Amino acid sequence: MTSALRKHGRWLVPLFLFAIFSGCNPSSGRRDETVFRVNLSTEPPSLDWSLATDHVSFNVIANLMVGLTEFDKNLKPVPVIAKSWDILEGGKKIVFHLRDDVAWSDGKKVRAHDFEYSWKRLLNPKTASEYAYSLFDIVGAEEFNRGTIADESQVGVKAIDDSTLEVLLKSPTSYFLSLTTFEVTYPQRRDVVEKFGSQWTEPEHIVTNGPFLLASWKHENEIQLKANPNYFLGKPAIERVEMYMINETTTALTMYEQGQLDFIDDHSIPALEKPRLAKAPGFKHVPQLRGEYYGFAMDRKPFDDPRVRKAFAMAIDRSVFPRLLQGGQAPSSSWIPPGMLAHNPKIGVPYNPPEARRLLREAGYPDGKGFPQVTFVYNTREDHKTAAEAVQGMWKRNLGVLVRLENLEWKVYLKRLQNDPPHVFRAGWGADYPDPDNFMKLFITGSGNNHPRYKNGRFDQLVEQAARELNEQKRVRVYNEAQKLLCEVDIPIVPLFTIAESTVLNPRYTGLEYNSMSRLLLRDVRLKNK
Amino acid sequence: MGRFLLRRLLHGIIVLWVVATATFGLLRALPGGPFDRDRRLPPEVMANIEAKYHLDETLLKQYVRYVAGILRGDLGPSYKYIDRNVADIILDTLPTSTVLGLLALLSALACSFPLGVAAASHHNRWIDRLCVFLATVGISLPNFVLGAVLIWIFSLQLGWFQAARWGAPGSAVLPAITLGAMPCAQLTYLLRSSLLETLGEDFIRTARAKGVSESLVLFKHAARNSLIPVLTLLGPLLAILVAGSFVVEYVFAIPGMGRFFITAVTDRDYPLIMGVTLVYTAILVCANLLVDVLYSVVDPRMRSR
Numbered sequence: 077m078t079s080a081l082r083k084h085g086r087w088l089v090p091l092f093l094f095a096i097f098s099g100c101n102p103s104s105g106r107r108d109e110t111v112f113r114v115n116l117s118t119e120p121p122s123l124d125w126s127l128a129t130d131h132v133s134f135n136v137i138a139n140l141m142v143g144l145t146e147f148d149k150n151l152k153p154v155p156v157i158a159k160s161w162d163i164l165e166g167g168k169k170i171v172f173h174l175r176d177d178v179a180w181s182d183g184k185k186v187r188a189h190d191f192e193y194s195w196k197r198l199l200n201p202k203t204a205s206e207y208a209y210s211l212f213d214i215v216g217a218e219e220f221n222r223g224t225i226a227d228e229s230q231v232g233v234k235a236i237d238d239s240t241l242e243v244l245l246k247s248p249t250s251y252f253l254s255l256t257t258f259e260v261t262y263p264q265r266r267d268v269v270e271k272f273g274s275q276w277t278e279p280e281h282i283v284t285n286g287p288f289l290l291a292s293w294k295h296e297n298e299i300q301l302k303a304n305p306n307y308f309l310g311k312p313a314i315e316r317v318e319m320y321m322i323n324e325t326t327t328a329l330t331m332y333e334q335g336q337l338d339f340i341d342d343h344s345i346p347a348l349e350k351p352r353l354a355k356a357p358g359f360k361h362v363p364q365l366r367g368e369y370y371g372f373a374m375d376r377k378p379f380d381d382p383r384v385r386k387a388f389a390m391a392i393d394r395s396v397f398p399r400l401l402q403g404g405q406a407p408s409s410s411w412i413p414p415g416m417l418a419h420n421p422k423i424g425v426p427y428n429p430p431e432a433r434r435l436l437r438e439a440g441y442p443d444g445k446g447f448p449q450v451t452f453v454y455n456t457r458e459d460h461k462t463a464a465e466a467v468q469g470m471w472k473r474n475l476g477v478l479v480r481l482e483n484l485e486w487k488v489y490l491k492r493l494q495n496d497p498p499h500v501f502r503a504g505w506g507a508d509y510p511d512p513d514n515f516m517k518l519f520i521t522g523s524g525n526n527h528p529r530y531k532n533g534r535f536d537q538l539v540e541q542a543a544r545e546l547n548e549q550k551r552v553r554v555y556n557e558a559q560k561l562l563c564e565v566d567i568p569i570v571p572l573f574t575i576a577e578s579t580v581l582n583p584r585y586t587g588l589e590y591n592s593m594s595r596l597l598l599r600d601v602r603l604k605n606k
Numbered sequence: 607m608g609r610f611l612l613r614r615l616l617h618g619i620i621v622l623w624v625v626a627t628a629t630f631g632l633l634r635a636l637p638g639g640p641f642d643r644d645r646r647l648p649p650e651v652m653a654n655i656e657a658k659y660h661l662d663e664t665l666l667k668q669y670v671r672y673v674a675g676i677l678r679g680d681l682g683p684s685y686k687y688i689d690r691n692v693a694d695i696i697l698d699t700l701p702t703s704t705v706l707g708l709l710a711l712l713s714a715l716a717c718s719f720p721l722g723v724a725a726a727s728h729h730n731r732w733i734d735r736l737c738v739f740l741a742t743v744g745i746s747l748p749n750f751v752l753g754a755v756l757i758w759i760f761s762l763q764l765g766w767f768q769a770a771r772w773g774a775p776g777s778a779v780l781p782a783i784t785l786g787a788m789p790c791a792q793l794t795y796l797l798r799s800s801l802l803e804t805l806g807e808d809f810i811r812t813a814r815a816k817g818v819s820e821s822l823v824l825f826k827h828a829a830r831n832s833l834i835p836v837l838t839l840l841g842p843l844l845a846i847l848v849a850g851s852f853v854v855e856y857v858f859a860i861p862g863m864g865r866f867f868i869t870a871v872t873d874r875d876y877p878l879i880m881g882v883t884l885v886y887t888a889i890l891v892c893a894n895l896l897v898d899v900l901y902s903v904v905d906p907r908m909r910s911r
Contacts, residue, residue: 118869122688129643201650204658206641209648222650274689295690295698296861297772322770322859326754330762330769487638487874494646504644524646 110315123277167248188235190263251511287599313602361404366506390432391474404576418555444476450499528568618891682877692881703862707848710785722797744791770859800832841897
């Protein structure tokens with residue numbers, strides 16, 4: 077063995093190098109113009125739209141499927157499979173009339189029964205869907221999900237015939253049409269789901285009705301979509317989409333800069349690179365329906381005193397966040413985000429250090445003297461840390477109070493918020509559907525997401541009233557009043573800013589829509605000159 | 607030898623059981639559950655999920671169910687990758703991790719052997735110092751830094767390789783070098799010092815006195831005797847390379863098993879964490895067994911122990 081090594085050793089290293097370096101030039105191949113490449117960042121946890129819960133899964137599903145409605149540019153639900161609808165019985169009954177030219181990828185017609193099956197599957201306790209609650213406004217839905225009624229025919233959704241779907245609501249629900257844009261309400265085929273069980277979403281089994289078809293799914297590696305030639309709104313211009321799963325932002329950005337990706341979003345851009353990329357062609361900040369806030373534990377001293385909460389809110393200069401975080405954040409003192417009905421930038425507590433000091437003095441802590449030790453908790457992430465340190469500095473400077481910072485791992489942090497909310501904490505909220513109800517319901521008494529443990533009967537009443545009100549102008553007035561209670565009077569939370577996603581699209585392409593709920597829609601993508 | 611193997615195998619099974627039990631207990635002690643979300647789920651929805659995954663049962667019942675599952679070869683469903691079983695995920699990803707680990711080991715061996723021999727045979731000369739310097743760099747540089755540096759140089763600046771996309775031509779080069787760098791440095795150090803020790807022994811002096819050529823002394827007499835400490839390191843190294851490549855898999859977007867280790871812990875995906883941990887343990891047990899067998903091949907005195 078040693079003599080052989082001696083004899084041939086000199087060839088081993090060059091041979092090894094040749095073997096691994098051969099064919100290595102990634103940019104030598106000719107660019108295929110009909111393929112559009114994006115980064116999903118991770119493996120989609122599920123392509124079953126009754127079970128999916130995350131934006132990665134929904135970004136794939138949103139290109140494979142369409143539902144009754146979708147959003148227009150103003151985030152209003154407009155018809156897709158539903159050609160029209162009738163709102164009857166003062167809003168307690170909605171009848172959807174479906175188009176009859178929409179086909180599944182295996183050629184069968186999309187029927188109202190496919191919606192009835194999908195919605196009841198979502199609500200079935202055995203499905204154990206996390207988003208089952210999104211249909212709880214339907215008669216019998218919550219009871220069916222809880223198991224108190226076993227007969228699914230008592231759930232208020234029924235296909236009258238192939239093209240008519242009737243929905244019975246417990247009470248008029250102003251945001252219900254918005255819910256029909258949500259992927260979890262898309263139709264499903266009973267025959268396919270029941271035949272293939274948990275494997276029905278694999279490319280060889282799945283049936284879809286959207287602009288693209290699922291061509292292949294190499295788990296943890298790549299998903300390929302191909303244009304659906306029979307898509308009822310016309311075949312997409314791009315023949316094929318490749319979706320990669322590159323988790324590491326630096327790697328993903330390198331891939332884009334090498335020309336191996338055509339589009340990247342926030343999940344593919346290192347925070348430190350954002351200022352540089354902001355000058356690149358194709359760069360965009362896309363404002364999101366997602367708000368960031370700091371909350372106070374209202375049942376713990378010293379934050380049980382509204383003057384202390386107001387003083388802390390007034391001592392925050394929100395204008396620093398865009399510069400600090402470099403992600404296109406928009407400072408906001410009100411809670412309902414821009415782009416949503418009832419957004420009102422005039423509501424909220426402005427930056428006013430002298431008034432903040434006065435309020436704190438009035439509460440018994442002149443210049444912060446005698447203020448007890450309080451802790452501000454956030455979950456581990458660089459931008460949360462940056463913002464928390466900046467605000468800690470503002471409170472020290474403007475109020476004379478030194479707040480102790482503590483960061484926690486995500487799940488530990490969630491547990492802490494649920495069981496024992498700290499004095500002050502950071503949190504955020506993103507829309508599932510673009511309606512203020514989604515944001516305001518968070519802080520009603522007893523809501524599982526009401527971490528400040530805010531209790532105000534008037535606020536609860538207003539939020540309920542707005543949800544049942546079908547007149548938009550009246551809704552806005554009711555939400556204005558509720559927001560004033562939340563952000564100016566009681567102040568369980570201090571809204572800070574709404575976030576934006578940084579995106580970069582290869583300038584050769586146009587037509588990509590990245591909407592304000594982080595949905596990546598590719599059906600209109602095309603080369604600029606075509 | 608048969609009894610020896612049987613004894614080691616039994617030890618291995620006990621180790622696996624202890625690891626499975628400890629992992630089960632530790633995971634349940636961690637704060638935060640698999641279905642805790644930033645938007646808290648209504649109680650009825652949560653109850654349905656817990657019933658589906660038997661999380662509403664007592665801990666003892668869950669443990670018994672889990673161990674019975676392992677014995678049947680069923681590692682349970684993933685809580686995050688809803689439509690997939692842990693066994694399917696591991697079967698899909700382990701081959702990739704194995705290929706990457708073996709490539710890294712091969713590159714580490716291919717580099718460390720000449721470096722170690724060159725350093726020992728040119729002791730205290732500039733070649734020795736250069737080899738020691740390279741080995742020190744290899745040990746001190748964390749692989750996520752090395753990976754990022756290699757991507758910057760060879761992908762972004764030179765454009766020779768893609769930064770990711772496992773399976774594309776040349777895609778294994780940068781990850782294999784990144785993963786192999788530290789083992790290469792460790793092996794170089796070890797081989798150098800082991801060779802230096804062997805070269806000072808009486809039988810080497812005798813061989814030289816008998817007029818055996820220097821290269822024969824080095825490769826035939828000294829190298830064989832210096833391999834035992836290297837083999838000792840090789841077992842754990844093999845296991846670490848196959849199973850412990852999660853950072854490299856993350857940086858280069860390689861669809862291997864290691865990537866799950868980080869995310870599964872963050873997601874509290876209990877079955878996936880336990881499945882991956884068990885596979886890691888099994889690999890370590892097997893690698894150590896393999897090394898013990900190799901020992902007895904290299905040094906027959908070991909067989910009688």
